[in-house]
Structures are given as C-alpha cells and as structure tokens.
Amino acid sequence: MKTDFQDLKPPPRVLLGPGPSNVHPRVLRAMATPLVGHLDPEFLVIMDETKELLRYVFQTENDLVLPVSGTGSAGMEASLCNIIEPGDQVVVVVKGVFGERMCDVAGRCGARVKRIEVEWGRIVEPEQVKAALKDGGVKVVALVHAETSTGVLQPLEEISHTVHEHGAFLLVDAVTSLGGHPVKVDEWGVDICYSGSQKCLSCPPGLAPITFNGRAAEAVHNRKSKVQSWYLDMTMVEKYWGQERAYHHTAPITMNYALREALLLIFEEGLEARFERHRLNHQALLAGLQAMGLEPFAQAGHRLWTLNAVRVPEGVEDAKVRRRLLDEFSIEIGGGLGPLKGQIWRIGLMGYSSSKQNVLLFLGALE
Numbered sequence: 001m002k003t004d005f006q007d008l009k010p011p012p013r014v015l016l017g018p019g020p021s022n023v024h025p026r027v028l029r030a031m032a033t034p035l036v037g038h039l040d041p042e043f044l045v046i047m048d049e050t051k052e053l054l055r056y057v058f059q060t061e062n063d064l065v066l067p068v069s070g071t072g073s074a075g076m077e078a079s080l081c082n083i084i085e086p087g088d089q090v091v092v093v094v095k096g097v098f099g100e101r102m103c104d105v106a107g108r109c110g111a112r113v114k115r116i117e118v119e120w121g122r123i124v125e126p127e128q129v130k131a132a133l134k135d136g137g138v139k140v141v142a143l144v145h146a147e148t149s150t151g152v153l154q155p156l157e158e159i160s161h162t163v164h165e166h167g168a169f170l171l172v173d174a175v176t177s178l179g180g181h182p183v184k185v186d187e188w189g190v191d192i193c194y195s196g197s198q199k200c201l202s203c204p205p206g207l208a209p210i211t212f213n214g215r216a217a218e219a220v221h222n223r224k225s226k227v228q229s230w231y232l233d234m235t236m237v238e239k240y241w242g243q244e245r246a247y248h249h250t251a252p253i254t255m256n257y258a259l260r261e262a263l264l265l266i267f268e269e270g271l272e273a274r275f276e277r278h279r280l281n282h283q284a285l286l287a288g289l290q291a292m293g294l295e296p297f298a299q300a301g302h303r304l305w306t307l308n309a310v311r312v313p314e315g316v317e318d319a320k321v322r323r324r325l326l327d328e329f330s331i332e333i334g335g336g337l338g339p340l341k342g343q344i345w346r347i348g349l350m351g352y353s354s355s356k357q358n359v360l361l362f363l364g365a366l367e
Contacts, residue, residue, distance in 0.1 A: 013326075014353070016362055017334035018148050018307055019176070020198035020205050021350040023262075027203055030261035031254050038251045046260055047241060047251075053263035057178060057201075057271070058193060058211050060185035065211040066241040067259055068232065069252055072175040072196025075208025077105050078232040079171055079194045082212075082220045083140055086110030091132045091168075093124045093143035096150045097337045098173055102142050109228050114138070120340065121150045121309075122299045126158040133166040140169045146177035149337045151298040151309030151346065153181060160189040169216055175199060178209065179266055180278045180306035180350055191216040197255070200278075200306055202351030203262035206255045210234075262351075278305040281354045285347065288363040297344045306354070308347040318342045321366075329365040 015022045036043050054065045068078050080102065084090060090111040092102045095118035106113050116132050118124045129141060141163045145154050156172065163170045169191040174183045180200030185193050191213050198205035212220065212234065220227075220234055227233040231249065239246040266274060282305035286296060289310050297309040312318045318335050322345070325331040334346035347362065349355075 011330060014329070014331045014358060014361065016348050016353060016358060017332045018199075018346045018348050019196070019350065021200070021202050021348060021353040023202055023204060023258075024265055024352045026265060027258050027261045030257045031204075033257055035253050038253060039245060039247070043251075043253065043256075044245065046256060050256060050260045050263065051241065053260065053267055054209050054211070056267055057263060058183060058185045058209070059187065059271075060211055060213070062185065062211045062213050064213075064217045064234065064238055065209070066237065067197070067256065068194070068208040068210050068237070069206075069249065069255075070208055070232075071205050072194070072198070072208050073101070074232065075175070075194030075196060075210050076102065076173060077229065078208065078210055078234065079192045080105045080111075080140075080142065081109050081228045081232055082234045083169060083171065083192060083216060084109040084111045085223055085225050087112065088139040089114065089137050090140045090142060091116060091129070091138050093118060093129070093141075093154075095122065095124060095152065095154075096120055096144060096147035098144045098147060098149065098175070100338075102144070102173070106140075106142065111140075121152060121297050123152055123154050123302045124159070126162055129159050130162050133162065133168065136166065138166060138168045140171050142171040142173075144173040144175075145183065146174065146181065146304050146306065148176045148307055148346070149340065151296075151304045151307050151344075153177070153298075153302050153304045155302070156188045156190065164189060169219070176304065176307050176350070179274065180354070181304070182271070182275060185211060185213070197259055197262070199348075200350045201259070201262050201266070202353070203258045204255065206252060207259050209259075275305075278349065278354050281305070281349045281356065281359050282308060284356070285349060285359045285363070288359070289366075292363075292367060297340075306348065306350045308349065309344050310347070311344055312336075312342065318345065321345075325365055329361070331362060331365055333362075
C-alpha cells in the first residue's frame with residue numbers, strides 16, 4: 001500500500017472538452033464557506049433562492065424545479081423513472097450516445113421502447129416524430145436538445161406541438177444547452193427537462209437541475225406503481241424542497257452553495273448577453289478551425305455554440321494531438337465517442353470557459 005501521500009495539487013487546466021468546464025472563482029469561494037445542516041433555516045433560504053434562479057435559467061414558472069443530488073445522468077434517470085411505469089410505450093430519438101443511454105434507462109424502467117434512428121450529426125425531423133406517433137398509445141417522447149457526442153442542437157418547438165397533439169409528454173435532455181443556449185421550457189411546451197451542473201452552468205459536477213410542469217407532475221403523483229428508484233422519487237424529494245421540508249436524504253450542502261453562486265452569475269450577466277457570448281465565441285472558433293482546413297461535423301444550421309465538433313483530418317492521430325495539447329498547453333479537449341472514436345474532436349466553449357481568450361489560446365495551440 002502506498003504510504004507517501006502528498007498535498008493535493010492538480011495542475012491548472014483549460015477545460016475545453018465536453019465537460020466539466022472551468023469554474024468561476026466566486027463559485028470556488030462559495031464552496032469554501034462553512035457547512036450548515038441540511039435543515040438549517042439559512043440553508044432553507046439558499047434552497048428557495050436556488051429554485052428561483054433555476055426557474056430563471058429554465059425560463060419556466062413550474063412549481064416543481066430543483067437540483068437532483070447526482071450528476072446529469074441522475075437527472076436523466078430521475079426524469080424517466082418518475083414518468084414511466086412498466087408497460088408504457090416510450091419513443092426515444094437516437095442520434096448520439098445520450099439517446100442510446102435514454103433507451104437503456106427507459107428499458108430498465110419497464111418501458112416498451114420505440115427508437116427513432118437518426119444519422120449521427122443530424123437532427124431528427126418533425127415528420128419522423130409524427131410517423132412514430134401515428135399508431136397512438138405513446139406516453140413519452142424523449143430526446144436530447146444538445147447532443148454532446150455530435151455537437152448537434154435539436155429544434156424543439158414543432159416537435160413539441162406534434163407530441164402534444166398525440167397526447168404524449170415531451171422529455172428533454174438539456175445537459176449541454178442549459179445556460180449556454182435558450183432553453184424555453186414554458187414557451188416550447190417541454191413537460192420534463194433536466195440538465196447537469198458542470199457544463200454551461202460552470203459548477204462542479206454533482207447536481208442535476210430538473211423541472212416538471214404541472215401536467216407531468218400530476219402524472220407522477222397519479223402513478224399506479226411506485227417509482228422504480230427510492231432515491232430519485234420526485235414525490236418524496238419535492239417534499240424536502242417544498243414547504244413540508246420533509247427529510248429525504250442529506251443534501252450535498254457545498255454543491256448547493258456552488259450551484260446557487262453559479263446561477264447568480266448567470267442572473268447577473270443576463271440570459272441574452274450570455275447566449276450572445278456563447279454564439280460569438282463559437283463563430284470565432286469555427287472560423288479559425290475552418291481557416292486551418294478543419295471540417296465541422298454537425299449539420300449546418302444546427303451546430304451547438306457550446307460544443308464544437310470537427311472532423312479529425314485524414315492522417316492525423318486524434319489521441320496524440322489531444323495529448324500534446326494537454327501536456328504542452330494544459331488544454332483539454334474531447335475525442336469522439338462510440339462509432340465516432342478517432343474521427344472527431346469535441347471542443348467545448350461552455351459557461352466560464354467560453355471566452356475570447358480561450359478561443360485564441362486554443363487556435364494558437366492547435367496550429
């Protein structure tokens with residue numbers, strides 16, 4: 001067994017991968033503040049403020065909005081396991097790794113999963129969703145708004161209209177878009193939406209903001225069977241975050257400090273200004289990459305500002321380039337996942353990491 005342990009000294013990194021992103025110093029400072037109990041009156045105020053700030057970022061008036069104690073994958077599981085009962089028919093759009101994960105989770109909840117297969121790097125068209133719903137009986141349509149594995153941003157408004165015409169719920173993964181792209185939960189008619197703290201919110205990993213509208217919350221409360229997961233059961237968790245303050249689990253106090261501060265930074269910057277910053281930095285990065293001869297991977301007109309996917313040039317070794325960027329410039333970027341392994345680079349410009357300085361630093365290092 002090792003006995004020579006040193007002080008913790010991780011190297012400073014410029015995090016330009018698919019997550020986590022760099023964290024604002026104010027967020028780190030907030031994490032160093034003293035702990036209080038999870039039912040302390042002062043912490044209850046922080047909880048209420050966090051919910052209000054989450055409503056601002058989700059652009060919703062939903063009553064049920066809170067941070068799940070867990071990463072973005074816990075948000076995915078909480079969304080699916082609360083709305084799905086065994087035997088429910090669920091349509092999942094698969095256009096990347098996280099659509100595949102949705103299928104897996106939904107199946108574990110007992111759903112009869114119907115997949116809409118879409119070429120990776122492209123959006124799903126509303127007509128494809130409509131065709132999948134034509135026979136009726138579908139309870140939930142689940143899809144990824146910002147597909148981290150491909151760099152694609154999925155339009156939602158027309159699909160939402162189609163889903164509701166057929167009486168189904170629209171469930172949306174906004175892990176890589178919340179705080180970097182508009183996520184208009186109320187205006188777009190999103191019934192259930194979740195995200196993660198570590199990407200465009202620029203908070204450390206560990207919390208998953210989630211929201212259910214009134215219709216979805218009512219369906220959860222009227223289930224015929226218990227939610228598959230005790231820990232993620234929103235009918236219990238909401239009572240801790242609501243007026244009852246009923247004990248469910250010990251909330252991660254420090255992470256909630258961090259999220260509240262990260263959300264406050266977004267509120268102070270303003271959503272429109274923040275979205276414009278992400279858009280401009282994306283455009284600058286893309287222009288620089290194309291000037292070097294690199295080809296964007298994602299469908300034109302539907303490219304994420306927050307996660308830029310480009311094809312690895314022929315003859316270039318993906319892993320070697322990423323390792324040199326890390327070793328020589330302390331810059332982290334991501335490689336491709338699944339069938340895209342070795343074929344694309346994924347360059348994140350999320351939250352605090354989305355800056356002109358980082359765009360110039362990365363382009364200079366890559367060149």
